[in-house]
Amino acid sequence: MPAAWFFFGLTLAAVSVTGGGHFWGGCGLLALILLRVISLKSRRVLCTVLIGGGLFGGWLWLQQQQLDRWRLAMGAKQTQALEIRVQPDAMVVRGTSYYFVGRDQTHHDWVTVHGQLRTPHEQTTLQNVDRAMLWRVTGEISGILPATNFNQFDAARYWSHRRIVRSVKVTAVNSRSPSGATIWQYWSDWWHHWRSQLIHYCERLPGALSVYALGLFPGNKSVAFADEMQGMQQLGLLHLFAISGLHVVLLLTVLEWLAVRLHLPREWWEWGLFVCLPGYLILAGGGSGVLRACLMHGSQLLGKRCGYRLDRLTGWSIALVVGLIVNPGLLFELGGQLSYGLSLGLILWARESLVWRQLGLTLLSLPGILTAFFQWHVLTLLANWLVVPLFPSVILPLTVVGTVCFSWFPRVSVACSWLLGSFDQGLRMVGRLPGNILFGKPVWWIAWLWVVLTWQLFSRPVRARRLWLIGLFVIYSGMYGWNHWPVTGEVAYFDVGQGDSILWREPFNRRVSLIDTGGRLAFPQPTWATRAPVRYGAERTSINYLHSRGIHRIDDLYLTHHDADHIGDLPAFIKQMQIKRLLVPAGMEQEPSWQRGLHLSGIRVQPIKVGVALPVVVRHPYESAPAENANSLALQTQAGGLNFLFMGDLDRPGEQKMMAADSQLRTDVLKLGHHGSKTASAPAFIQQLRPRLAIISAGRDNRYGHPNPETLTTLAQAHLPALSTQTSGMIRYVYRGNWGQWQTKLGGRP
Template identity: 65%
Template sequence: MGIAAVSVSVGGHFWGGLILLLVVISRIIRLGNRATWIVLLVGLVIFGGHLWLQEQRLDRRQLPILAPAQATELAVRVQPDAITIRGALYYLVATKVSNGERVTLRGRLTSAAQLRALQRVHRAEVWQITGQQQRLLPATNFNQFDSAAYWRHRQVVTEIKVTALTERTPAPSHWWQWFSDWWHARRAQLIRYCEQLPGALKVYALGLLPGAKSAESMTELQGMQRLGLLHLFAISGLHVALLLAAAEWLLVHLRLQREHWEWLLLLSLPGYWVLAGASSGVLRACLMRGVQLAGKRCAFHLSTLDTWAVALVVGLWLNPGLLFELGGQLSYGLSLALILLRTESWWWRQVGLTLLGLPSLLTGIFQWHSLTLLANWIVVPLFPIIILPVTVIGTVSFAWLPALSRGCAQVLGIFDGGLQRVAQLPGNVLFGRPFWWVAWFWVGATWWLFSRPAGKRRRWLGLLAVSYVVMYGVIHYPPDGEVAYFDVGQGDSILIREPFNRHVSLIDTGGRLALPQPKWAVAPPVTYNAERTSINYLKSRGIDHVDDLYLTHHDADHIGDLPAFLKHLRVKRVLVPAGMEQEPGWARLLANSATPVRVQPIQVGSPVGLHVLHPFEAGPADNSGSLALQGTFGRLNFMFMGDLDRAGEQKIMTAAPQLRTDVLKLGHHGSKTATAPAFIAQLQPHLAIISAGRQNRYGHPNPETLATLHEAAVPAMSTQTSGMIRYVYTDGRPGKWQTKLISKGHARDNQ
């Protein structure tokens, strides 16, 4: 655990890691064992040195944040199972031939022939590519999943956008690469085989056997995700333990000598780790079984807790960020709970597993279903006797008895449909994201609770429940309000949240123009950027509704993600510029709403929450008819210009010659078609906000607009360089500005 403390401290939670280290030291002091002190110190020195050298190497490879992409031409080594194809796009992680650095690649397929060629890759290859390389961008919105940190834990800090794949040749396989190459090739074959399976069997087989995701997985497994059952897949490694147990049973009944089959199984575990997807859960399960077998063969007895500790040390050596990831927390945390709570009654064991997993779930996905305990009670026993066997039988029988495979798919489909229906029952609690130290307190308090005699736990269990209720109230009724400009790329999305969440308004949803897919490409499922940015942030703050959703005009970069909001949140009212309600094109975006949506057209003089400055009459909802809005929050006056052009600005100046503002969100992402010098001169803003995408093809913000601001001595902040920008205030007091990305280019702590 001392090594885990160092990993946590270096990974970003210094105080949390320090507290954990102090707990470990206090425990060793109570033991009074000198040998334990020596082991701890040696382990800390070795692991700390390894971690320091690794961080230094990654820092040297890492390009400056937000720096322009650099043209590059290089050779990369590609494993066949690393290639993921979505529509006409492909993604993978490859290794530079020149120095062994791992990089992420993304590119666009140009023909059906190229699509077929990548689908048929069956062995390691060397690709000659040209493209643009840049640093992986960290999370640019508060409480957003940080993919750059995720990949850094896996020794990846650079991404390359491939512009041309000029040559593909078989990769030479040296003696130290042969073993890995062989297993990666087998995994690619298994993935291709599983992708042909029918219905729900395809999703379950891909998740449980090669540890891969299908395009349908997010749809098929929604019920399992809402009920907190995803740990049954590769997250926990439970299926690995079951499959290994089945393999041992088969080897025993084949009359092989125990010594022979144990050595065979031990030597096969590294390959199986690759075959099963190399996730943290799979690694833990393989390591624990491997250490047990090795100890038995070497006549060295190790307890289950010892094997767990060895698995944790090796896991942290390979992935120092293991304990910052939901999968790692659930896999190692729940497996430790199963070991330490094995003497408890069934009821207390289930309570313990729920309480120990809950802080990770609330920190990672912000919600919890009250039926989770019941679902685990029913589903977990079914997993080894029905779900996993049906998946294996359906997969194996597909080639020679497809009727049986289809029957297995129907069984899994019925099971999955039942989970989805249960997940739709009332009981889902959108909790929000607790402070990190509160989550740590809950974990520590739960372990302390189970150190008490069973008869004395109920009172402490009640106090622990009270702490959850208090944290729920703190999240859902915060004394501060905010005006937040989300970083949604080339688009707009602005949150206005009043103190204690009295009223929640949103101006635009962001979105992107959907490019048509070539006829030869299979269209991927529709996804929305808002689910990872603005909606994710709202859920992290415990917000499950929007009182007023203003849509400034009909462009896709402002309203394209509306279906996601209607699906995930209760939207009480949608307000649009007068005339837009008559346009048929945008109405299709309302189709995903679970309840009827009230659409209200507004114009100057309409009695709504924000003051409407434009339009003055009904008209087309293009840039010239965009909404312009105004409101005062935390002693500052804010104006939100949508995509309004200079002609619209002139109308506002003519109608309100005394109009002033403190904070101006520039129209049309800083385009020269908006933000006239006369408009800035009249408004006299103290700060300008620009919402625009990085390296966008339009050149926003335009140099002419920036010059206008400079001449008027108006400072500006842009989501391009600052990420999400928010102004946090309390009633009657001035607020403070916060940005997700700071000047040095490092992300702020989300909390």
């Protein structure tokens, strides 16, 4: 019985991986499972695995066909009137916008919905909704945009795993009214109502207590979660939230204690707990850790009432099976990987010493953490050894006491918040100590190999494990070297929306140069809008990519001019990257507006113009002037057998100056000036340069209409092929020596 459930769960996991994007990895895992099952010589287990895996695979295929019918092509949009049912705890209000996930009553599928708040009354109304509502709206329906830069978080895949493939941008709200409900919906709505009340209550808690309470009880991450948990992330301790179905265990223990003290019949309260667990799953947000804990305890309770004693491994296996049916993409998420992987490690390594168990959990979590965050701290093992015991004995009780006492004894809550905040501050201080390793993103099959070898390590006698540890260290070191000293170089045009950001990285990372940072214009917010922490787009795009390649140093950061769409994300680079020098067009160094806080970083600012000796050739400007479009930097370089010219936002008069200064000016790859505006890229300029490829960096549906049809006509008349970040996403030229290859994130070739 335990073996059948265990291998059945692993088979479903392999089938899910195969159909979810890692075909060859899933097939390899499936082959290993089948070989192991065959070696058991049990027909029952083999039949369970084959039949169950086949049925699950067929069900996934049918689900995918349904999603494909709903899915819209990239760029396709439809304007429709819709009725959307939304739960009160799904509503998120940030600044002047709102967002939620609701159910389309016409197509009976789930959709993401976002819109703009117009009045403070509307903001207050949405923040105080406490019941399921039926929204009748007119909206623009589109597909969910996938990751447009390499190694970027893929929202389309994330939502697809939750069977959501459409997004609605609300253009008009026709009405909002309480929604009717069936018996099942009424039961579900009741729990969602209380979850929304719990979220509102936790949001009123002071400081760090609010962050912990929101994360542990309703499973809601506040806007301050990332900042508050920075130390935990750096030290690899976020798995405490992933496997922390601890509060489920605590709740069940307290309820059992009360039932025994009240002399209630065991049969009554055990059945009561089993019936209430699905409701508590809703109340706690249905996260991976809570889902696994509820399923494990629910299966064991049901087994006990039905006369079957299920061990922890069987409970884990049943939880995996049901979890994959509820969310087939469970194992593609870091929370699911950590929750199920580490809980399995705790079960199988229960007899190991504390040191070996903590080492095993660290090694087991490391592939997922490196794949998601690209970095690891050498103090992680020590931090796990010290902090993990504190979590159930100190952190969780402090959070419970502070949350419960807030209404009657607020000073107790303030004290608990101070203690939790001090704990976080201590973790941040430890995280800042030397030892944080920017590893880079591992190749997917290498990450899988690490996981397999970790399990194999603990199947060996303690005395034989040293050699396996050395082997793991060698493979980790090899992957580190592959990331940090790649044999190829690249020229990459990031998709940063309506802006510019370009990377030039030489082979072995001998020199890393960046042209512009990207950014966006900041529009004033009304006084009634809730304030949110500043977030820079570069953290999700260019900085994320640099970290994924193991790059923490930028030798030369060129700022072409002072517009926000070119330098707006500079503060993020100053905070997260080591920058040796900033190079700006002559005259820009005298402008104080963009240099706030720059003097504290100690970064040298160097003004440049034509004639200055640099690793790149400066083609513009010729004299010192205000750093506007007319004085934008134009830079030229050679890489991989091609000549690249980067025009910034330089307009046609600047192009005329360049042609007059050098009548023999040529290039192979031209990054069009000013995002393809008609104020740049004059036909005479294109004719003289004779480029073989044009690159356009512009945002989708931008308000300026870039690239301009006149510019596209100029390119067509010159028979010049073009790639645009609007349709191709990130564009990069990866080279070695004088040979290279063009790659685009969303498809398309020169």
